[in-house]
Structures are given as structure tokens and as C-alpha cells.
Amino acid sequence: MIRTNDEANNGHLRNNRFFKKADYWYYSTREGFNIGPFDSHSKAESGASEFIDFVMHADNDTLQTLQRYGDSAAA
Numbered sequence: 803m804i805r806t807n808d809e810a811n812n813g814h815l816r817n818n819r820f821f822k823k824a825d826y827w828y829y830s831t832r833e834g835f836n837i838g839p840f841d842s843h844s845k846a847e848s849g850a851s852e853f854i855d856f857v858m859h860a861d862n863d864t865l866q867t868l869q870r871y872g873d874s875a876a877a
Contacts, residue, residue: 820846829853833872 819829820843827846828838831853840846857865 819850831872833868835872 819831821828821830822843823839826839826841827843828836828840829846829850830836831850837849837853838846840849857868860868
């Protein structure tokens, strides 16, 4: 299930969502996606903030599609 409140409302991102692999930074979403590569940790943080903003403002059909994609990728 996509949750649209925790991180955005707290004003911070969880540090354990970020990781470095082969000189590039990535972040993991709650839905199980690894997003990247980014050239720096700060760019990965910006990307994660943009993703949270996207989820917060997405319509229900878009959120359901994202959830289905995440479920099938995790299978």
C-alpha cells in the first residue's frame, strides 16, 4: 500500500533509504523500488523528495498503477 503522509509530513527523509553502488547514489522507496543513479547523496535526497511530492499529488489511478508495478516487481 502506498502511504502518502509519513515522510513528507515529518519534513525529513529516512537515511537508511539511501545507498551507494559503483560510485552512484540510489534511494529505495517504501514500495520497493530502487531509484537512481544520482551523482551525489544530495541529488538522491532531492530525487526522493520529488518522488514523495509526486506521490502526494498523484491521482488514485496513478497510485494504483504504481502499486501494481511495485507488486509485480517484488514477485
